[in-house]
Amino acid sequence: MLCMEQRRNEKDSDQQRLVLAINPVTRHDFAQPEADVEALKRYLSSALSIEVAVELRENYEETLAGMERREIDVAHLGPYAFVLAQARFGARALANTIDIVSSSDSPTVPYRSVIVTRADSDIKSLVDVKGLPFGFVDRNSTTGYLVATFLLQQAGIDPVHDIQPAFLLSHSAVIEAVERGEVAAGAVMQSQYIHYSEQKERPALTLLSSSALLSRGPIAIRPNLPPQLERKLLSALLQIHQAAPDAARLLLAPTQRFTPASQREMTLKTIAELVGVSYATVSRAINGHGRIAPATMARILKLVEELGYRPNASARDLHRSRGNLVGLLIPDLSYPGLNGIVSGIQASLDQAQMQLIICPVQNIASDSGAERQKAYFDLLYNNRVEGLLLTQWSASQPETLELIQSGRPIALLEQDLLTQGLRTAIDWLQQKGCEQLFLFASSDSILEPTLTRSVFKQLTGSKGRSVDSFDDLIQALRQSDTKSSSPGVLCTSDLKALGLREYLVEEDLRPLFMTIGINPLTRWTNIPALAFDEFQLGQLAAQRLLKKLNIDTPESRQFLHTWISA
Secondary structure (H helix, E strand, O other): OHHHHHHHHHHHHOOOEEEEEEOHHHOOOOOOHHHHHHHHHHHHHHHHOOEEEEEEOOOHHHHHHHHHOOOOOEEEOOHHHHHHHHHHHOOEEEEEEEEOOOOOOOOOOOOOEEEEEEOOOOOOOHHHHOOOEEEEOOOOOHHHHHHHHHHHHHOOOOOOOOOEEEEOOOHHHHHHHHHHOOOOEEEEEHHHHHHHHOOOOOOOEEEEEEOOOOOOOOEEEOOOOOHHHHHHHHHHHHHHHHHOHHHHOOOOOOOEEEEEOOOOOOOHHHHHHHHOOOHHHHHHHHHOOOOOOHHHHHHHHHHHHHHOOOOOOOHHHOOOOOOOEEEEEEOOOOOOOHHHHHHHHHHHHHHOOOEEEEEEOOOOOOHHHHHHHHHHHHHHHHOOEEEEEEOHHHHOOHHHHHHHHOOOOEEEOOHHHHHHHHHHHHHHHHHOOOOOEEEEOOOOOOOOHHHHHHHHHHHHHHHEEEEOOHHHHHHHHHHOOOOOOOOEEEEOOHHHHHHHHHHHHHOOOOOEEEEEOOOHHHHHOOOOEEEEOHHHHHHHHHHHHHHHOOOOOOOOOOOOOEEEEO
């Protein structure tokens, strides 16, 4: 293993080719994308003195997988896709996109999620889409999925059970599906909707809902990109809007430019330089002191929001001592297996002389609960929290996205269970002769359904299928080929598994059935269960985070111990 890693690092240091992946939806007004691709390749190849390949990709999952395999070196990611890239394999932000401060009338490109429908449809509000087909981009899209699900939830619609989701893989495909009436409504980024609305010959669309302005995603780089190449690439991006406007068309709108991504903290001086005012003016605007022209105030506060700047109450003390705190963000204190997981985390942190703060930051419905949630996030912002341990559940919250944009290292709690655990379960089912596999990913599981479905698909390929309801599973089982082998079903919730098994028996369906063994009840039900060491799960997650913090820890087992309890 060491030799393989050494050879990989040697290859990185002698890198002669760079691959850049771009989501072309960032621009809608170019007529010949091939010409723009060639212009960008020429500019970067000249600036970096190596061969550069530019790939247009509309599927974030494929891009993330390529970065993890080191087939893609650099990618323009949305905020949510970047969060996943950080959690999965340690991607870093190289440059952020911001609006150029200008006195001209050039309109800026808004970055927010909108939900649209045909203007001539019977749908007049979000409530009317309940039970109907609904178009998303893909499950890693910020505006085309993540933020839109929040908008639906605010309208009282469960995105999993109350609509018929269709994942169409691009913003333009969602718009076209709405236009043709194939879906009742769809979620896209606002700039895509604006571009469509400018084409007068097409059927009119209308807005059902829109989010607040969002921070744009960065240009991200994979781990271990050679430092010299990284510096050259950043320099090329910072100059591209002036040095090669044609090459910038796939990356920037005319009103945008790149700025270096802050891995730790955005300074007031940087903001002052970008806005074109004094340091003192920026300070007064943020603190609400002094008389400042409304237009200038709006510029400053908009840039502060886009850059993710947070005044740090502890900043004055950072040069004297480092923090020793790690935050654990979980949905609530009923998180499955929490006691064992926390014990494992704390065991690793004790060795590094660090302390754990547990923050239940989701599923809080009351006013007092909302205040408590805000207090948790303020605590994490304004204290010397060195790093964050996240569940996939908490990683999807907007407040968590802002925390991650502050540059704190993160580690995903369920990572080992998603990879090693699901592989163990799938291997066991296949060894039992199951050629067709079905996943029932429940919302009350330790594993967040969206990412679980994605990993399951990667591991099973054409042999695996995800279902969202009991009825969908029954229909799929009836349609499956049971002559050659028995189908296998993996349910991620123990309690759902109990009800589902009885439901299948009533329907005279008896597939090979298994669950994830968190609840002690499964031990008495004879349902085969994926079991794992909860203490070790927490220990491994903490060790991954400590490694990102460059803190040495004693060597321990590198793989999560999983087994089937049957």
